[in-house]
Amino acid sequence: METSYATKQGGLILALLKAEPGRHFTADDIMKMLSDGGNAVGKATVYRHLDKLIKQGRVRKYIVDEGSSACFEYIGEEHSCHEHYHLKCSVCGKLLHVRCEYLDEVAEHILGHHGFVISPEKTVLYGICENCREASDEK
Amino acid sequence: METSYATKQGGLILALLKAEPGRHFTADDIMKMLSDGGNAVGKATVYRHLDKLIKQGRVRKYIVDEGSSACFEYIGEEHSCHEHYHLKCSVCGKLLHVRCEYLDEVAEHILGHHGFVISPEKTVLYGICENCREASDEK
DNA sequence: TTGCGTGCAAAGGTTTTGCATGGCA
DNA sequence: TGCCATGCAAAACCTTTGCACGCAA
Numbered sequence: 001m002e003t004s005y006a007t008k009q010g011g012l013i014l015a016l017l018k019a020e021p022g023r024h025f026t027a028d029d030i031m032k033m034l035s036d037g038g039n040a041v042g043k044a045t046v047y048r049h050l051d052k053l054i055k056q057g058r059v060r061k062y063i064v065d066e067g068s069s070a071c072f073e074y075i076g077e078e079h080s081c082h083e084h085y086h087l088k089c090s091v092c093g094k095l096l097h098v099r100c101e102y103l104d105e106v107a108e109h110i111l112g113h114h115g116f117v118i119s120p121e122k123t124v125l126y127g128i129c130e131n132c133r134e135a136s137d138e139k
Numbered sequence: 140m141e142t143s144y145a146t147k148q149g150g151l152i153l154a155l156l157k158a159e160p161g162r163h164f165t166a167d168d169i170m171k172m173l174s175d176g177g178n179a180v181g182k183a184t185v186y187r188h189l190d191k192l193i194k195q196g197r198v199r200k201y202i203v204d205e206g207s208s209a210c211f212e213y214i215g216e217e218h219s220c221h222e223h224y225h226l227k228c229s230v231c232g233k234l235l236h237v238r239c240e241y242l243d244e245v246a247e248h249i250l251g252h253h254g255f256v257i258s259p260e261k262t263v264l265y266g267i268c269e270n271c272r273e274a275s276d277e278k
Numbered sequence: 279t280t281g282c283g284t285g286c287a288a289a290g291g292t293t294t295t296g297c298a299t300g301g302c303a
Numbered sequence: 304t305g306c307c308a309t310g311c312a313a314a315a316c317c318t319t320t321g322c323a324c325g326c327a328a
Contacts, residue, residue, distance in 0.1 A: 005302045005307060027293080042310040047293065066202045066209050067318070069292065087255045098253055106245050114237055115269030116226050122265035130254030144327050146283060166317080181285040186318065188283095208317065 004052070009041045013049045017059060017074035022097055024062065026069035060121045064088055064095060071095070086124045091132035095124075143191070148180045152188045156198060156213035163201065163210035163234055201227060201234075201263055210234075225263045230271035 004010075012034055017025065025033075027046050034041045050072050053059035062071040085103050087096040107118040143149075151173055156164065164172075166185050173180045189211050192198035201210040212234065224242050226235040246257040 007302070007308060009309070043292095044294075044311080045309055048308080063202055063204070067291070087249070087253065087257075089255075090258065090261065096253070096255065098249070098255075100248075100252070102245070102248050102252075106241065109239075109241050110226070110237070110264070110266075113239070113241075114226065114235070115272075116228075116235065116237075116264075116266050117272055118226075118264055118266040119229065122229060123263070125249070125255075125257055126261035127249075127255050127257040133254075133256055144282060146327070148284070182317095183286080183319080184284055 008039075009045050010049050012037075012039055012041065013046060014053065014058075014074075017053070017072065021074045021076055024071040024073050024095060026071055028069055030072075062086065062095075062121075062124065064124065085120050087129070088124045088126050089129035089132055090126055091128055094129055096129065147178075148184050149188050149191075151176075151178055151180065152185060153192065153197075153213075156192070156211065160213045160215060161234065161236065163212045163232070165208035165210055167208055169211075199261075201225075203227065203229070203232065203265075224259050226268070227263050227265050228268035228271055229265055230267055230274075233268055233270075235268065 013030060016030060016033060027043060027050065030046050030050075031041060031043055050059060050061070054061055054072075058075065060073050060075050062073065064071060084097050084099040087098055088094075089096070103120075107120070110116050110118055152169060155169060155172060166182060166189065169185050169189075170180060170182055189198060189200070193200055193211075197214065199212050199214050201212065203210055210232075224237050224239070226237055227233070228235070242259075246259065249255050249257055
C-alpha cells in the first residue's frame with residue numbers, strides 16, 4: 001500500500017495539520033505557514049500531499065464557498081466515529097464545528113426513513129450564528 | 140422593487156428552469172440547451188440572470204464539488220422551501236426533497252444547544268442515495 | 279431618449295498538469 | 304541506481320468584470 005517515499009515536505013505538511021486537529025487550513029494557509037517557518041513548499045506539492053492524505057482518510061476537505069479556497073482539516077487516523085458537522089454563518093462567514101450525538105441520530109433517521117447515507121464530511125449546515133443574530137436583533 | 144426590464148434572454152432562462160422544478164442545471168447546461176434551441180445566450184448573461192433569480196429567492200444555487208460547476212435549481216415563487224430540506228447525492232447528482240418534522244426538531248436543537256439558526260433554504264445535506272449505495276455494494 | 283441588458287473578451291481565483299531536476303531507498 | 308517527489312510555470316476551469324453596443328420602456 002505504502003509505496004511512497006517519506007519526504008521532508010510531506011512530513012512538514014502532515015505535522016502542521018496534525019498539530020491542530022479540527023482547525024481548518026486552506027492550501028494557501030499551509031504554504032504561508034511553512035514559508036514563514038523557513039520551509040517554503042511549492043503549491044503543487046501541497047495539493048498533491050493533501051490529495052494523498054484525503055485518500056488515506058486522514059484529512060477532510062470542505063467546500064465552504066465556491067470561488068474561494070477549499071478548507072482542509074486533520075481528522076486523525078483512528079477515531080472515525082467522532083464525526084462532526086459544520087455550521088457556516090452566512091453573515092460573518094465563521095465556520096463552527098459541532099460534535100453532537102443528536103446529529104448522528106438524524107443521520108440514522110435519514111438512512112432509515114429515506115434510504116440516504118449522510119456524508120458529514122461534505123455537509124455544511126448554513127445559517128446564522130449567535131453573535132450575528134444578536135447583532136441583527138439590535139437593529 | 141422591479142426596476143429591471145423584461146428581456147428575451149431573461150425569459151428564456153427562467154422558462155427553462157421553471158419547466159423542470161427540482162432539476163438542477165449548471166450554467167453550462169443552460170447555455171447549451173438554449174443554444175440547441177436556437178437561442179444562444181452569452182455566459183455572462185446567464186450568470187447575471189441566475190444571480191438575480193437567486194436574490195429573488197426563485198432559484199437556489201448548490202455547490203456539489205469544488206472545481207466543477209455550481210448547480211442551479213428553480214424552487215418556485217410562493218411555496219417557500221422553508222418546509223423541506225435537500226439531500227444531494229454526491230454520486231449520481233440527484234437531488235431529493237425531504238419533508239420531515241424530524242429535521243425541524245434538529246433545527247430547534249441546534250438553536251437551543253448551539254445558538255445557531257439553520258437556514259433550510261440554503262442547506263444541503265450531502266451523501267449517497269439508495270440507488271447509488273446499492274450499486275456500489277454490488278462491487 | 280434613457281439607461282439597463284447583452285455579449286465578447288479579458289481578468290480573476292483556485293486547482294491541476296507537464297517537465298526537468300532533486301532526493302529517498 | 305531506479306524512481307518517486309518536487310517545484311516552477313503554464314494550463315485548465317469556473318466565474319466575474321469592463322466596455323461598447325443594443326434594446327425595452
